[in-house]
Amino acid sequence: MLSFVIVKDDGTKAALDPVLTAVWDCDMDVPADSLTVTCPFDGELRDHTEELRVYENGRLLFCGKPDELAVIKEKTGVILRISARSPAAGLLDNEAEPLVYNSPNVALIAKRHLLPFGVTPAEDDSVPYYDRLQIEKGETHWQVLQRFCRGRYGSEPRIAGDGTAYLQGYSAKGNVVFSDGGEGVAYYSLKESSRRHRLISEVRVKVDRLNGYRSRIGNPNPAVREPRVRYINAAKNSTALAAAYRILRNSNRDSYALTLECPGCGISLLGKSAEVRDSVLGIRGSLAVSKVRYTAGSKGERSVITLKGE
Numbered sequence: 392m393l394s395f396v397i398v399k400d401d402g403t404k405a406a407l408d409p410v411l412t413a414v415w416d417c418d419m420d421v422p423a424d425s426l427t428v429t430c431p432f433d434g435e436l437r438d439h440t441e442e443l444r445v446y447e448n449g450r451l452l453f454c455g456k457p458d459e460l461a462v463i464k465e466k467t468g469v470i471l472r473i474s475a476r477s478p479a480a481g482l483l484d485n486e487a488e489p490l491v492y493n494s495p496n497v498a499l500i501a502k503r504h505l506l507p508f509g510v511t512p513a514e515d516d517s518v519p520y521y522d523r524l525q526i527e528k529g530e531t532h533w534q535v536l537q538r539f540c541r542g543r544y545g546s547e548p549r550i551a552g553d554g555t556a557y558l559q560g561y562s563a564k565g566n567v568v569f570s571d572g573g574e575g576v577a578y579y580s581l582k583e584s585s586r587r588h589r590l591i592s593e594v595r596v597k598v599d600r601l602n603g604y605r606s607r608i609g610n611p612n613p614a615v616r617e618p619r620v621r622y623i624n625a626a627k628n629s630t631a632l633a634a635a636y637r638i639l640r641n642s643n644r645d646s647y648a649l650t651l652e653c654p655g656c657g658i659s660l661l662g663k664s665a666e667v668r669d670s671v672l673g674i675r676g677s678l679a680v681s682k683v684r685y686t687a688g689s690k691g692e693r694s695v696i697t698l699k700g701e
Contacts, residue, residue: 481508
């Protein structure tokens with residue numbers, strides 16, 4: 392059972408009760424979770440809300456400062472709507488100072504780009520990234536973190552709703568089975584999408600300044616049927632070659648999706664390996680929970696869960 396708590400600007404806490412509606416979106420491809428709740432109008436909450444938190448059995452799942460507090464008056468009454476994003480929002484909303492790091496480590500990146508926004512790294516890694524990391528004018532703190540993680544670990548960072556940053560990539564422990572046959576997590580509806588237009592057939596790479604894009608990295612996915620080509624200039628940037636493989640990997644992942652509508656709250660399933668056992672489609676495996684939208688209201692709780700290829 393989820394509990395919603397307001398932290399006021401004087402540091403005191405108050406349970407948000409009743410909560411009329413709640414909509415919570417979390418996505419492996421979106422840095423910040425977003426949460427919108429409505430409750431009966433309360434002037435004290437409107438004027439003094441500093442942070443919105445969500446707990447499950449005493450464990451913090453989400454904390455975020457409000458982006459918007461709206462008062463809505465209708466014939467049925469007056470409500471207060473609070474919209475907030477998780478701490479990753481600070482990294483998205485703020486530009487980083489343009490400068491150059493030589494062999495930065497996690498402690499430095501955390502001090503300059505994470506801790507000021509209430510984000511704490513999960514890893515304690517003292518080994519530096521033995522390369523030059525230049526921050527360009529206009530880059531956000533999130534972009535700096537993303538480039539550091541790609542260069543240091545070859546992975547995409549993930550900042551959870553509670554403000555914990557997973558720099559070496561994130562995957563929740565355990566495997567979840569969805570089924571319409573009475574085992575595992577039940578679902579109301581299922582939609583399977585094979586999105587062939589998302590598949591990139593090959594990436595052409597320029598490896599030196601004198602020659603053109605002669606090197607080719609093909610996509611071995613047998614579902615590729617039409618040519619869709621991307622170009623990468625690896626002559627200027629040694630990490631560009633890794634980007635070529637990332638383009639193909641992401642295209643394969645995004646080309647297939649299963650969307651399930653399930654009862655209850657599925658937020659804790661984000662990032663887990665998944666399998667679907669359906670009486671019509673059969674077994675679909677090698678999937679992962681990529682996105683969850685949780686909604687609660689007068690009709691109860693439900694979650695729309697999107698699965699993509701691991």
